[in-house]
Amino acid sequence: MASKFVVxxxxxxxxxRICQEAVTAGYQVVSxxxxxxxxxxxxxxxxQWMQEVQWTAADIFKPDSYHMLLKDAANVVHTLGILLENENYKKTLSKTPTNDSRSHLLFLGTGPNPLKKESPYFTYEMMNKQSAIMLANTFKQEIIKKSKKEQAKVNGRSFTYISADRGFPMIPSGYINSKREAELEIEKMQEYFRPIIMRPGFMFDEHRNAIGPRSFIHGALELLYCGNKFLLQNKLQFMNELIRPTVSTQQVSHSILTKIENPDFKGVVSLEEILKA
Known part of the structure; x- marks a missing residue:
């Protein structure tokens, strides 16, 4: 029977895209x-691949709504998170761009809203950090319930956390701080599973051709990166730290599966390593 993969x-x-990659690799995928x-x-x-996924509803902050899904899971992936403590930036990404390009640089999101705007959970502390720690702890508790023999199979289980390469200009430091704090807490649980920490930069999808704010930002960042590489030849360290390469969701997903399928791997996967995927 295929291993259970919960995203x-x-x-x-x-x-x-992680679900798609896992389905292609032959896993039993639950979203x-x-x-x-x-x-x-x-x-x-x-x-076609969506038909192979079990699409399930649950509240990340209510373990009772999903702990049974983790009972026989081999791999768990946490992709939730926010870049700004305001849900409107994610809605903006799906709209047609306006002439005010400066505003687009503030709206760097990674997915649909996980919670309603009025929710007290829509903070860096809760969404980027506590939701991940709560999920990891719930996974850990399900593992503890297993026999000693099953608990010992640490290499066969993994918990993947989508962190970030670094912070973004004009984005509060709470964003990257919450990510790093979550990383530390998750890595403490390596007695029960292999912690895999992914640190991608700004992401784009290789199969999305629609013009919108995300495409605008992707193009602008690529232009800056190429200018720094070919015109400045990466000679200015502060520019190298500020201007980072973009990465596709497909590259991130492939890298995740590669690390999961290596039973000896645990720890941080840098942006540079993801780009090699």
Missing amino acids: FGGNGFLGK VSRSGKAPHSTELNDK
């Missing part, structure tokens, strides 16, 4: 989200 936020911008619905897509290829 929290599996209908999001990155989450759906857990607030709505429990598959993402909208007009692509025939998407519709």
Whole structure:
């Protein structure tokens, strides 16, 4: 029987590509989200693999709503998170761009809203940090319930957390701080599973051709990166730290599966390593 692969936020911008990669690799894939619905897509290829995924609704902050899904899971992936403590930036990403390009640089998101705007959970502390720690702890508790022999099979289990390469200009430090704090707490649980910490930069989807704010930002960042590489030849360290390469959701997903399928791997996967995927 195929190993169970559970993706929290599996209908999001990155989450759906992780589900697709896992289905292709032969896993039994479960997507857990607030709505429990598959993402909208007009692509025939998407519709084919989406039929293989179990789309399930649950609340990340209520373990009782999903702990049974983790009972026999071999791999758990947490993709939830926010870049700004305001849900409107994610809505903006799906709109047609305006002439005010400066505003687009503030709206760097990674998926659909996991919670309603009025929710007290829509903070860096709760969404980026506590939701991941709560999920990891719930996974850990399900492992503890197993026999000693099953508990000992640590290399066969993994918990993947989608962190970030670094912070973004004009984005509060709470964003990257919450990510790093979550990483530390998750790595403490390596007695029960292999912690895999992914640190991607700004993400784009290779199969999305629609023009919008995300495409605008992707193009602008690529232009800056190429200018720094070919014109400045990466000679200015502060520019190298500020201008980072973009990465596709497909590259991130492939890298995740590669690390999961290596029973000896645990720890941080840098942006540079993801780009090699």
